[in-house]
Amino acid sequence: MLRxxxxxxxxxSGSVKREFQSRYRNSLLGAAWTVLNPLAMIVVYTVIFSQVMRTRLPGVDNGFAYSIYLCAGxxxxxxxxxxxxxxxNVxxxxxxxxxxxxxPRICLPIIVLLNAGINFTIIFSLFVLFLLFSGTFPGISFVAIFPVLAIQIAFAIGLGIIVGVLNVFFRDVGQFFAVLLQFWFWFxxxxxxxxxxxxxxxxxxxxxxxxPLVSAYHQILVHGQWPEWGSLLIPAVLAAILCIVGMRLFRKRVGEIVDEL
Incomplete structure (x- = not known):
């Protein structure tokens, strides 16, 4: 498969490039929307939770703490x-x-992953620049971001492949999961x-x-501390299981996907 x-x-690479270009074609601001959309969300949540609900982070005196907390999450x-x-839906x-x-049909989930990675790299790089210029960069503990990110990406793509294959045969799966994702966010x-x-x-x-994954990001970026590695064991194991199950399900059903479409 790798070969x-x-x-x-x-x-x-051509598909990734075309999709990125088509997303911002005929747009005056272009790729700036990659930054503006999450930035607007962060501003809204800052007003609601920090001002209206008077939410505060315990044990953190930094004036940027809650904004960093929101960005990290x-x-x-x-x-x-x-x-x-x-x-x-791929x-x-x-x-x-x-x-x-x-x-190879597996190219499609890879294209999804690369496109999401490009968008994330753009906005997260700007966030890191903000941490540097505001003097709130976490220091050496920042390197812990990479293993946490690897676990999260494996978890997401494994789950995505499973849901994607099932959604071809049972269209209600996609509708149900979209609703579930909203509840998942708030939980x-x-x-x-x-x-x-x-x-x-x-x-x-x-x-x-x-x-525990989101808490690890908060621990690193807000508190400048190493995450609790033990808390990441279950997400890591679950990510591995989802990737294995997802690939087996994909290989078993890839021939039937064309017929169902």
Whole structure:
């Protein structure tokens, strides 16, 4: 499979380039929308939670702390949501391409992953520049971002492939998962600190594999500390399982996908 993917690297890179260009074609601001959309969300949540609801981060005196907390959560959640949301419809959206051209179908999830990665790299790089110029860069603990990010990406693409294959055969899967993703967002401490939750609710966060990942980003970027690696064990194992199950499901059903489309 890796050899076939490498053979079609030109197809993958060309598709990524075309999709990025088509997204901002005939747009005056172009790729700036990659920054403006999450920035608008961050401003809205800052006003609602920091001003209206008087949310504060315990043990942090930095004036930028809550904005950094929001950026760390929203930007990384946005990467997860984009990968999963795009992957769940990738086979349906490219139905004509799948029927007309012979190529490894696994290239499509890879294209989704690369496009999401480019968008994330743009906005997250600007966020890092803000940390540097504001004097809030976390220091050496920043390198912990990369293994946490790797776990999250593996978790997202594994889940995305499973949902994407199932959505070809059962279209309700995509509709249900879109709704689930909205509830999932609010059940993850992305825009609010875990400390504001009632004591009876906090234990249920252990059932949410995204909660320790987002908390790890907050620990690194807000507090400048190393994440609790033990808390990432379950998301890492779950990510590996989802990738294995997703690939097996894909290989088993790839021949039937064309017929269903």
């Amino acid at each position: 076939s993917i490498w053979s079609y690297r030109g197809f993958i 929203i930007l990384t959640w946005g990467l997860f949501a984009e990968i999963v949301s795009r992957a769940q 086979f349906l959206e490219h139905a004509n391409l799948i029927k007309k051209i012979s190529f 993850t401490p992305v825009v609010y600190p875990e400390s504001i939750l009632p004591d009876a609710v906090r234990p249920y966060l252990n059932l949410n594999p995204m909660a």
